[in-house]
Amino acid sequence: MPRFILTVNGKEQSVSVAPDTPLLWVLRDDLGLTGTKYSCGRGLCGTCTIHLDGEPTRSCMTTIEYAEDQEITTIEGLSQDGLHPVQKAWIAEDVPQCGYCQSGQIMTAAALLRENSMPTDSDIDVAMKMNLCRCGTYQRIRKAIHRAAEEMRRG
Amino acid sequence: MAEQTTISRRDFIKVSSAAGAGLVIGFYLPAKNRLLAAGIESQKSFEPNVWIAINTDNSVTLTVGRSEMGQGVRTSLPMIIADEMDLDWSQVQVSQAPAHPDRYGSQSTGSSRSVRTLWTPLRKAGATAREMLLEAASRQWMVNKSECYTENGAVIHSKSERKLAYGDLTTSAAKLPVPPKVSLKSAEEFTIIGKNIPRTDTPQKVDGTATFAMDIEIPGMVHATVVRCPIFGGKLKSFDSRKAMQIDGVLDVFEIEEGLAVVAESTWNSFEGRKAVDIIWDEGATGDLDSSKIDEMLISRSKKKGAVGRKAGNAKRALSESAKIIDAVYEAPFQAHATMEPMCCVADVRNDMCKIWAPTQLPQRAQKDAAKITGLPIEKVELNVTFLGGGFGRRSFNDFVSDAVEISKRITKPVKLLWAREDDMQHDYYRPVSRHILKGGLNEHGDVTALTHRVVAPSIIFSSYVTFPVPFREKLDKVALEGAKNVAYNIPNILVDYKMANTAIPVGWWRSVYDSQNAFATECFIDELATAAEKDPFEFRLELLSNSPRDAGVLHLAAEESGWNTKPPIGRYRGISCHASFGSYVAQVAEVSVENDDLRVHRVVCAIDCGQVVNPSIVKAQMESGIVYGLSATLKGEITIERGRVAQSNFHDFPLLRIDETPEIEVYLVNSSEPPTGVGEPGLPPIAPAVANAVFAASGKRIRRLPIRMGDLPGA
Numbered sequence: 028m029p030r031f032i033l034t035v036n037g038k039e040q041s042v043s044v045a046p047d048t049p050l051l052w053v054l055r056d057d058l059g060l061t062g063t064k065y066s067c068g069r070g071l072c073g074t075c076t077i078h079l080d081g082e083p084t085r086s087c088m089t090t091i092e093y094a095e096d097q098e099i100t101t102i103e104g105l106s107q108d109g110l111h112p113v114q115k116a117w118i119a120e121d122v123p124q125c126g127y128c129q130s131g132q133i134m135t136a137a138a139l140l141r142e143n144s145m146p147t148d149s150d151i152d153v154a155m156k157m158n159l160c161r162c163g164t165y166q167r168i169r170k171a172i173h174r175a176a177e178e179m180r181r182g
Numbered sequence: 183m184a185e186q187t188t189i190s191r192r193d194f195i196k197v198s199s200a201a202g203a204g205l206v207i208g209f210y211l212p213a214k215n216r217l218l219a220a221g222i223e224s225q226k227s228f229e230p231n232v233w234i235a236i237n238t239d240n241s242v243t244l245t246v247g248r249s250e251m252g253q254g255v256r257t258s259l260p261m262i263i264a265d266e267m268d269l270d271w272s273q274v275q276v277s278q279a280p281a282h283p284d285r286y287g288s289q290s291t292g293s294s295r296s297v298r299t300l301w302t303p304l305r306k307a308g309a310t311a312r313e314m315l316l317e318a319a320s321r322q323w324m325v326n327k328s329e330c331y332t333e334n335g336a337v338i339h340s341k342s343e344r345k346l347a348y349g350d351l352t353t354s355a356a357k358l359p360v361p362p363k364v365s366l367k368s369a370e371e372f373t374i375i376g377k378n379i380p381r382t383d384t385p386q387k388v389d390g391t392a393t394f395a396m397d398i399e400i401p402g403m404v405h406a407t408v409v410r411c412p413i414f415g416g417k418l419k420s421f422d423s424r425k426a427m428q429i430d431g432v433l434d435v436f437e438i439e440e441g442l443a444v445v446a447e448s449t450w451n452s453f454e455g456r457k458a459v460d461i462i463w464d465e466g467a468t469g470d471l472d473s474s475k476i477d478e479m480l481i482s483r484s485k486k487k488g489a490v491g492r493k494a495g496n497a498k499r500a501l502s503e504s505a506k507i508i509d510a511v512y513e514a515p516f517q518a519h520a521t522m523e524p525m526c527c528v529a530d531v532r533n534d535m536c537k538i539w540a541p542t543q544l545p546q547r548a549q550k551d552a553a554k555i556t557g558l559p560i561e562k563v564e565l566n567v568t569f570l571g572g573g574f575g576r577r578s579f580n581d582f583v584s585d586a587v588e589i590s591k592r593i594t595k596p597v598k599l600l601w602a603r604e605d606d607m608q609h610d611y612y613r614p615v616s617r618h619i620l621k622g623g624l625n626e627h628g629d630v631t632a633l634t635h636r637v638v639a640p641s642i643i644f645s646s647y648v649t650f651p652v653p654f655r656e657k658l659d660k661v662a663l664e665g666a667k668n669v670a671y672n673i674p675n676i677l678v679d680y681k682m683a684n685t686a687i688p689v690g691w692w693r694s695v696y697d698s699q700n701a702f703a704t705e706c707f708i709d710e711l712a713t714a715a716e717k718d719p720f721e722f723r724l725e726l727l728s729n730s731p732r733d734a735g736v737l738h739l740a741a742e743e744s745g746w747n748t749k750p751p752i753g754r755y756r757g758i759s760c761h762a763s764f765g766s767y768v769a770q771v772a773e774v775s776v777e778n779d780d781l782r783v784h785r786v787v788c789a790i791d792c793g794q795v796v797n798p799s800i801v802k803a804q805m806e807s808g809i810v811y812g813l814s815a816t817l818k819g820e821i822t823i824e825r826g827r828v829a830q831s832n833f834h835d836f837p838l839l840r841i842d843e844t845p846e847i848e849v850y851l852v853n854s855s856e857p858p859t860g861v862g863e864p865g866l867p868p869i870a871p872a873v874a875n876a877v878f879a880a881s882g883k884r885i886r887r888l889p890i891r892m893g894d895l896p897g898a
Binding site: 074 | 251252253254378380381383384385386387388389390391392393394396397399405430448449450453520521522523524569570571572573574600602603799800803806807808809810811832833834838839840841842844846847
């Protein structure tokens, strides 16, 4: 089995798996980073979203081989203390219900705010529309993104 | 709708499992307390009952006996206890009860009933603890109890201003007898109930640390997935696992009760192995079943008389004497639950014990099933309830728990079982397909004189619980008439009947259950009657609700807040509906635009009367949630059957509502101190008819089938 050196949340990790193994399963089963969830396995729902070199990426559709040379950030590494402005806004707006899709929602929202410090509702729609939430927390997600944007602008 | 007269679906489960009886008894049998008093057991914390443990560090652990699936029970239930105990909310720690046959009463989570059924018992539990702490402090001070009061987790002596924190009273309170009677607060005295207390589970759900069953890791654990027969009623004929076994990491492939298990070193290996197994299925008698045959069966059944669920006056005669008769047929399809977390479970079966981590809505049943599969006594089956990545009724069926237990028993290793999304979608217990035949009669003044509604649908109870004793009269499944038989409208002649139409497709409790289809049919048809009577749909309903103040109340509130009597923005049209379910009253106004074949729902105004509100933010969240869930079934996916199989497999062909399709939702709560009623489900039933009625306002075209398809719109 080939060995891969990954940079996950700033730390180098080594794993031996088949080259076409999706990053999602390496994170969860090999590295114990279970904050990233599985839901559709086909890039349809956004639940497994992580950052690859800062870009929101579906880890269920990304092979380990492809991810090897890139900086991987998961929900566990989004902030030192779990209080990235997006996470703080999520708490302030009481966003999660079952919570299962929220890691993916937060990772997508954090990537949006890095590119766009003052997103409009339609910017949010475009960035977030591939992230499904069966509990229907969308309205609070929208509010929380506006709140996080404001906090980030204030610095 | 009077709660006590309603036989709810999960009351049925309660009766069958006989688990419900434990609650009250469990409450007032503080066995540990008596042991402590007798000096047999020494313990530092004070545990007046199963829900409360006051620790010497002054923290208080409150136990939640229902499953957290997003509806907020890990916050709302502790709030009820904490208020009666006069706790400082920051003292509160929440713990999830494991399954136990009777210690926590019924742990069945569903029917929107956690708060409504535990409201009084939990308040009594809190008040009992408070009373004992008060007694302990007054004895210690040697003062009269009436000179003391409780506040923020402490007992205070008014005159001397002396103060003892609850944590300092644990030893002395534990020695006291449990008071036989306690008084409860009046609504004005609440300090926690009614407040927007932030959910206790939010911090862990935003930093990735919340533990779902899928996140459990135990030493020596392997991974597994299952392959179920794609044809309902079919079974495994033969399989060849040679190719699968050649895949790295695949450890074993074997037959289980419901198909095949593929065991591997990682989840991915098990998924890869699953794809490589060659299987021949015995299609059984269902291999040629499809949706059109099911529709034909429903049509033919709908022509026969059903079992009567409600009869007032003589509807048949009143119809024949009406000045105007309106009739219509409504249809709703099968729906999948599609929880974001597919079915999963961790099980570790040993010779002498079994440990399970399960996201289940029915923990006691799962524990019982596991005892049966393993042959272990029930006290050797430890079942931990994890967070549920969505429930909506799906996880009231424990097929996935049984799978995991069966696999672990066979391989004698701990196993993490995960279903692939495709298996989850194709092996659900679906919301039943249904057909509704409605007739209404109007007199010359436009008053409704008669209403008949025949519901034709598979029965969940008669098809999914065949092994249970059935407490209903043959063929009358009252649950299937929920939301149809209990229409609140004051109509002199009503006949509601049910024609059973079972199929091989497994059916189950889908959020709000039959209320979802029955409200769609009833509330759209009432709109048709309003049109025939040439009356405003809001005024028309209000007139018919003159004897139903709570229904009328929410209808009025929703209309007012939506600006019903004002003109909507250009190009937008409004539809209204109201429906009571699970003890609560909800009305909604949907504002839509229809341009060519593009239907958009822009705004939904929702009013709910659920009695005393425990946590306004959570109630609003549940309304938002029910509306979005209901909009998916109104505008997006449906489950269809082809060759005995579910035709859909993932979110590309079973789409869910997305953020860009989500309307602005405003929720208004009726201020009430009536006992609390359900909120998890009641927000859902009114949304489909509100949208369909708005489409009619926009286009003059009636929507009588869900989900709304482009071909149903005027521009198509």
